[in-house]
Amino acid sequence: MTVVSVPDMxxxxxxxxxxxxxxxxxxxxxxxxxxxxxxxxxxxxxxxEAYCTRFGLTPEQREAVRARNVLAMIAVGGNIYYLAxxxxxxxxxxxxxxxxxxxMSVEAFxxxxxxxxxxxxxxx
Amino acid sequence: xxxxxxxxxxxxxxxIGGAIQRGDQQEPYWKPFFDGxxxxxxxxxxxxxxxxxxxxxxxxxxxxxxxxxxxxxxxASEYRNEDEGWGLPLFKSFLGHPELSWHVIxxxxxxxxxxxxCQSMLVDHSVSIPFELVYPDVEAWPVRLVPIAxxxxxxxxxxxxxxxxxxxxxxxxxxxxxxxxxxxxIGTGGLSHQLDGERAGFMNPDYDKFCMDNLAADxxxxxxxxxxxxxxxxxSQGVExxxxxxxxxxxxxxxxxxxxxxxxxxxxxxxxxxxxxxx
Numbered sequence: 505m506t507v508v509s510v511p512d513m514x515x516x517x518x519x520x521x522x523x524x525x526x527x528x529x530x531x532x533x534x535x536x537x538x539x540x541x542x543x544x545x546x547x548x549x550x551x552x553e554a555y556c557t558r559f560g561l562t563p564e565q566r567e568a569v570r571a572r573n574v575l576a577m578i579a580v581g582g583n584i585y586y587l588a589x590x591x592x593x594x595x596x597x598x599x600x601x602x603x604x605x606x607x608m609s610v611e612a613f614x615x616x617x618x619x620x621x622x623x624x625x626x627x628x
Numbered sequence: 629x630x631x632x633x634x635x636x637x638x639x640x641x642x643x644i645g646g647a648i649q650r651g652d653q654q655e656p657y658w659k660p661f662f663d664g665x666x667x668x669x670x671x672x673x674x675x676x677x678x679x680x681x682x683x684x685x686x687x688x689x690x691x692x693x694x695x696x697x698x699x700x701x702x703x704a705s706e707y708r709n710e711d712e713g714w715g716l717p718l719f720k721s722f723l724g725h726p727e728l729s730w731h732v733i734x735x736x737x738x739x740x741x742x743x744x745x746c747q748s749m750l751v752d753h754s755v756s757i758p759f760e761l762v763y764p765d766v767e768a769w770p771v772r773l774v775p776i777a778x779x780x781x782x783x784x785x786x787x788x789x790x791x792x793x794x795x796x797x798x799x800x801x802x803x804x805x806x807x808x809x810x811x812x813x814i815g816t817g818g819l820s821h822q823l824d825g826e827r828a829g830f831m832n833p834d835y836d837k838f839c840m841d842n843l844a845a846d847x848x849x850x851x852x853x854x855x856x857x858x859x860x861x862x863x864s865q866g867v868e869x870x871x872x873x874x875x876x877x878x879x880x881x882x883x884x885x886x887x888x889x890x891x892x893x894x895x896x897x898x899x900x901x902x903x904x905x906x907x
Contacts, residue, residue: 515860517827522783526693537692539713575826584824584864585687585781592714597643598896602828613829617893622833 529581795877
């Protein structure tokens with residue numbers, strides 16, 4: 505019995521945020537959840553290390569945050585809804601985050617999104 | 629007796645809130661999406677609902693992972709929005725309808741749904757943006773709110789079948805409500821999109837079309853897949869289709885699609901808007 509997804513259910517490029525991830529990522533997600541409040545965003549920007557310590561981030565979580573590496577944050581249990589609040593502190597939106605995770609430039613990522621438009625719609 | 633005027637379904641992409649705030653509705657990027665809303669506004673102006681039962685998912689405003697209900701029903705007299713941390717404008721508050729909320733709660737628990745009840749509950753962009761889109765110029769929302777939140781964040785998620793059954797239980801509650809309210813049912817979120825992982829940017833117009841084509845006439849077609857399979861088909865956040873499925877259940881049988889708009893992309897999302905009416 506395991507809480508990790510069985511191999512044949514794995515979805516490429518996708519980490520299901522299950523109990524295993526939620527348990528592992530609790531501190532990181534709790535820190536990101538705190539960024540709903542402006543004074544907490546300011547406190548993080550003023551002293552990032554101290555703020556991470558306050559929330560008890562693991563060394564791996566600290567390193568992922570320090571590196572601003574979203575895939576690494578997901579690997580240590582981060583959930584994108586909470587991570588987006590961290591990205592917001594740096595003025596990054598979901599295209600910026602998507603570009604980083606897919607290894608594309610932001611322009612290329614945006615173009616990839618535009619290229620998925622359904623043809624009939626474009627003829628309207 | 630209460631009257632269900634129909635259902636309204638829409639994506640709730642946070643960036644829409646920014647576009648509204650900037651007045652970008654006629655910009656080429658946004659126009660194909662916003663052009664889907666005048667018919668919805670016209671319909672609502674005629675149908676004149678005064679209560680909205682809204683199925684949505686919280687994105688880390690009211691609920692954190694410390695307590696994550698599978699299904700949560702609001703029973704508050706007021707629902708406020710607050711800072712969500714990513715620079716959205718603050719949205720207007722809603723008046724609640726606690727009496728109807730408790731009536732819905734009684735029905736749900738009687739039907740053996742072990743829900744969470746909330747007398748204090750913040751609502752995020754996934755509730756506010758759908759209202760901003762259809763009531764763009766009001767000072768106060770013309771409807772009172774019964775919000776029903778579904779966990780689409782932390783697995784295990786409720787099955788699509790369970791969400792449809794939950795909606796159908798809400799429908800029974802609305803049918804037996806003795807007030808003379810006019811009720812609109814709203815489902816928010818989706819359609820296909822994925823924000824996280826190497827597959828970020830994934831969308832699936834074929835699956836979206838399947839969902840939209842079956843929503844009115846055969847919602848049971850949407851509940852055959854497991855939630856993991858829905859993630860495979862619709863993307864990690866496309867699983868918000870669960871909100872649509874529950875809302876569809878709350879409308880009851882005999883619904884006809886009267887409006888649809890579908891546009892790729894809005895932000896990272898395949899955006900859709902639909903109206904279903906009795907008949």
